Amino acid sequence: MSLLRSRRRSPGLYLAVVLAFLYLPIAVVVLFSFNSSSTLNLPIKGFSLRWYEAVLTDPTYTSALRNSLIVAVVCAIITTVLGTLAAFGLTHVSPRVRPWLAVLFFAPITLPGLFLGLSLLAWFAKLDIELSLWTVAAAHVVYTFPYFLLVAQSVLDRIDPQYDELAADLGASSLLRFTRVTLPMTWPVLVAGGMLSFVLSFDEFFITFFVIGPQSTVPLVIYSAMRRAIDPSINAFATLLLLVTFLSGVVIAVLARTGRAARKGVKAS
Amino acid sequence: MNTVLSLTGISKSFGKVPILHGVDLDVHEGEILSLLGPSGCGKTTILRIIGGFERPDRGRVVLAGKDITDVPPHRRPVNIVFQRYLLFPHLSVFDNVAFGLRIDKVGKRDIERRVREALELVGLEDLADRRATQLSGGQSQRISLARALVKRPQVLLLDEPLSALDQKVRISMQAELRRIHRETGTTFVYVTHDQQEAMSLSNRVVVMNAGRIEQIGTPADVYHRSATKFVSGFVGDANLVAVEALDSAGDGTEVKVVETGQRLRLRQTLPQREAVLVVRPELLRLSATGDDGLSGTISDIAFLGSAVQFHVDLDGMTLRVQEPAGAAPLTLGVGDVVRVVLPDHPVHVLTD
Numbered sequence: 001m002s003l004l005r006s007r008r009r010s011p012g013l014y015l016a017v018v019l020a021f022l023y024l025p026i027a028v029v030v031l032f033s034f035n036s037s038s039t040l041n042l043p044i045k046g047f048s049l050r051w052y053e054a055v056l057t058d059p060t061y062t063s064a065l066r067n068s069l070i071v072a073v074v075c076a077i078i079t080t081v082l083g084t085l086a087a088f089g090l091t092h093v094s095p096r097v098r099p100w101l102a103v104l105f106f107a108p109i110t111l112p113g114l115f116l117g118l119s120l121l122a123w124f125a126k127l128d129i130e131l132s133l134w135t136v137a138a139a140h141v142v143y144t145f146p147y148f149l150l151v152a153q154s155v156l157d158r159i160d161p162q163y164d165e166l167a168a169d170l171g172a173s174s175l176l177r178f179t180r181v182t183l184p185m186t187w188p189v190l191v192a193g194g195m196l197s198f199v200l201s202f203d204e205f206f207i208t209f210f211v212i213g214p215q216s217t218v219p220l221v222i223y224s225a226m227r228r229a230i231d232p233s234i235n236a237f238a239t240l241l242l243l244v245t246f247l248s249g250v251v252i253a254v255l256a257r258t259g260r261a262a263r264k265g266v267k268a269s
Numbered sequence: 270m271n272t273v274l275s276l277t278g279i280s281k282s283f284g285k286v287p288i289l290h291g292v293d294l295d296v297h298e299g300e301i302l303s304l305l306g307p308s309g310c311g312k313t314t315i316l317r318i319i320g321g322f323e324r325p326d327r328g329r330v331v332l333a334g335k336d337i338t339d340v341p342p343h344r345r346p347v348n349i350v351f352q353r354y355l356l357f358p359h360l361s362v363f364d365n366v367a368f369g370l371r372i373d374k375v376g377k378r379d380i381e382r383r384v385r386e387a388l389e390l391v392g393l394e395d396l397a398d399r400r401a402t403q404l405s406g407g408q409s410q411r412i413s414l415a416r417a418l419v420k421r422p423q424v425l426l427l428d429e430p431l432s433a434l435d436q437k438v439r440i441s442m443q444a445e446l447r448r449i450h451r452e453t454g455t456t457f458v459y460v461t462h463d464q465q466e467a468m469s470l471s472n473r474v475v476v477m478n479a480g481r482i483e484q485i486g487t488p489a490d491v492y493h494r495s496a497t498k499f500v501s502g503f504v505g506d507a508n509l510v511a512v513e514a515l516d517s518a519g520d521g522t523e524v525k526v527v528e529t530g531q532r533l534r535l536r537q538t539l540p541q542r543e544a545v546l547v548v549r550p551e552l553l554r555l556s557a558t559g560d561d562g563l564s565g566t567i568s569d570i571a572f573l574g575s576a577v578q579f580h581v582d583l584d585g586m587t588l589r590v591q592e593p594a595g596a597a598p599l600t601l602g603v604g605d606v607v608r609v610v611l612p613d614h615p616v617h618v619l620t621d
Binding site: 160162163165166167168169170171172173176180181184185 | 320321322341342343344347348349351353355357358359360368369372373416417420
């Protein structure tokens with residue numbers, strides 16, 4: 001009996017250990033970001049927003065935040081447009097060509113960031129393109145495109161291609177079929193894919209490190225600040241990064257759910 | 270009888286697989302024409318060619334005097350109802366039905382009126398505000414019917430529209446389709462593999478096999494006067510009895526059944542010496558006595574509700590005999606020797 005009970009208790013224990021392993025480091029950073037003292041010792045002395053104030057008034061941090069937002073938004077928009085075209089293109093090419101095209105589209109997902117960064121740097125240098133936030137955004141599109149496609153493809157594959165024929169039968173030209181049927185049925189997933197690209201770009205480090213000009217982004221600022229000295233502002237800055245990522249994650253999850261619910265409705269009817 | 274749609278010499282292959290071999294077909298105004306055949310016979314391809322979703326390799330499609338062979342689907346005055354209802358999940362029932370009218374930029378008032386009419390026609394006017402995802406299968410199919418009919422197509426195409434529904438709903442939907450056809454007067458071209466459905470719905474049935482038309486006729490034509498062995502076997506059940514004429518006298522003929530060697534007297538003359546009798550099981554009767562008809566042994570009995578089906582083994586062939594349940598001789602059992610009696614009137618004969 002006692003053996004049984006202890007067995008029953010142990011999964012809870014394992015779970016606690018695993019969760020602690022996953023979340024404790026994050027919790028510590030978040031906790032110290034609200035610390036009133038500048039020493040990184042537990043327990044914290046008191047609650048304060050001074051590090052957030054420091055971050056939001058220091059031009060190093062604010063310009064990095066702005067740069068990261070610009071890059072991530074531009075990257076997300078370009079990826080969404082290109083990725084949507086590619087995803088619909090994939091569903092329309094002949095089944096013999098499709099797998100090969102898909103491999104070409106998805107392959108960059110396997111490339112290490114270091115390699116992508118290095119090769120893109122070489123490419124930009126060869127083409128004599130000055131490094132800037134734009135080169136970063138362009139490089140991030142290369143990086144996020146396959147992820148977007150992966151998300152979009154998983155849903156488009158399950159939408160009945162006969163909807164397109166039906167809309168044509170009811171008089172819709174190909175443009176109207178896209179705007180009145182395909183897009184309304186798929187937009188939540190496309191937006192989710194765009195948000196995913198945003199998040200991936202927002203905290204991307206390796207590729208950015210290679211292809212950025214004189215500016216800096218959030219991950220780069222955190223990295224260089226850590227090299228100089230331990231500045232508690234970093235905790236606040238990292239927590240902001242976490243917040244952006246987390247909120248985007250929630251939005252992505254909700255959108256993916258909406259998309260799935262719509263499809264379920266189709267199947268159940 | 271006005272021809273509203275005519276196909277001439279339609280051939281189609283998918284890659285190297287031939288699907289249709291020079292099909293000619295006229296659809297009369299206001300009729301329900303069924304394309305009936307086993308899967309892969311090309312019936313759906315014909316429908317898709319009429320709808321404009323496939324281009325024929327050869328042949329022309331003429332609708333109301335206009336050649337529409339090269340017209341894309343969105344510019345054809347025909348509409349289709351698919352087997353999968355495919356209601357737009359992001360739209361309400363009303364907006365689903367209004368979809369085609371909005372594409373055509375019909376005025377708001379007219380849309381409102383025509384959609385209401387269409388919903389009334391299919392008996393679902395109360396569901397206009399529902400989401401398309403909240404309907405049953407039967408309701409969904411009615412809405413997709415309304416969505417197609419609201420555009421007042423010259424020909425309505427139906428691609429196995431009932432086969433996704435369960436048996437009970439299917440039967441009631443057949444009656445619904447007949448009523449809607451009566452009320453609208455629209456020409457229906459109806460694809461199905463279900464011969465019962467084709468017979469009960471259609472004015473004319475086109476029986477197809479392997480990319481060719483085997484027979485076009487009224488349901489009674491294809492059932493009682495099947496043009497080929499395939500038709501007689503696909504439309505209902507039929508005993509095919511090959512016979513050889515021995516001697517004809519007056520209005521009767523003495524024949525030999527090829528497979529069994531038994532002799533049989535027919536109350537008709539045969540068009541040629543060798544022929545195949547097509548005898549529906551319900552036309553045959555069993556008799557325990559006498560020396561009329563053919564002698565055999567009962568090998569199986571199945572109760573079908575309204576009828577009882579007997580399998581009678583003759584030497585070398587089996588005949589299926591269907592007696593009305595009330596009239597079936599209850600004393601007969603498996604193993605009994607009986608005589609299978611042909612009807613008094615002439616039976617249908619094939620000469621190929």
